[in-house]
Amino acid sequence: MTFWKFFFNYHKSKTSDNKKIKKNKELCIREVNRERIYLSTCKNIDVEDLEKLCDSVGWVRRPLRKVKYALENSFLIVSIFLYKENKKQLIGFARVTSDGSFNATIWDVVVHPDFQGNGLGKLLMHAIIKELRTYDISTITLFADPEVIKFYKHIGFTIDPDGVKGMFWYPI
Template sequence: MFSRGIISNFRTPTLPFPTCKFSVSDKDLESRGFFLRRTISDLNLDHLNSVFVAVGFPRRDTEKIKLALEHTQSILWVEHKKSQKPVAFARATGDGVFNAIIWDVVVDPSFQGIGLGKAVMERLVEELLEKGICNIALYSEPRVLGFYRPLGFVADPDGIRGMVYSRKQKKKK
């Protein structure tokens, strides 16, 4: 299992996110065979779970995934037109007013490097900022922290140190 790091931007991102001005437009995504989705309807949780596993997350119970998504404030995922499967995904939870945490940012390995992760993150951050939420944190694998920095995220801003409660797993006998 990977160790997870917390990075946040606890203020407006350093890069501007003007409305409807993204590195890859919705029209360009569609012309390349991808559709942006913002609800869990039509999201195949088994396929999403496969993407989670492909990037190194543990396999999750799909009923628990569904429950988590029902309690998620913002969801954005990219569907591949031909396969009708999710190929990129991110979600945010929070209090809906001041704070949000971005979780489960994934891009299917066979679709990495073509801008889908950036497209999802730009839109998710924009949505949160439009709601007035500017304290945005996320969990990230240490090996991909460099992906988030150009999007305005920084590690430990102003010396803030995040902590996570973690119950030790009991060893099976």
């Protein structure tokens, strides 16, 4: 995948482990009046809060036990929280599955409609890509609905790089 090799300033680093985001890290990315927005790599996500966020964009409800299992088995989770009046609200989320070496796939990228258009989705994606690159992962994939293809292209993703086509198998 020559595209990804040039998209990132690819170089192998003997100290790449030192650059990895620490687990359960939160970083304040925006503060206005008494509202603070944090980016988090904590894997402890409340499943109900995540489903509420997914509901806000019209996604189909999934069985909570399967969502919980998916979270537990994700390689990386990046979330965005709004802290307002001592309340914490999940407003952005994405997760990644990976072999930890060559390939990673980004799933469930969602930003609450009230916060879309403010750069939070882009921030979420850049945080994920940056973290995956610390593992020297050079092939990062995702599945995009037609209405968000332009968003992902703007970040640097390409459709069918080098003629590669995604393939699916579904039970009949």
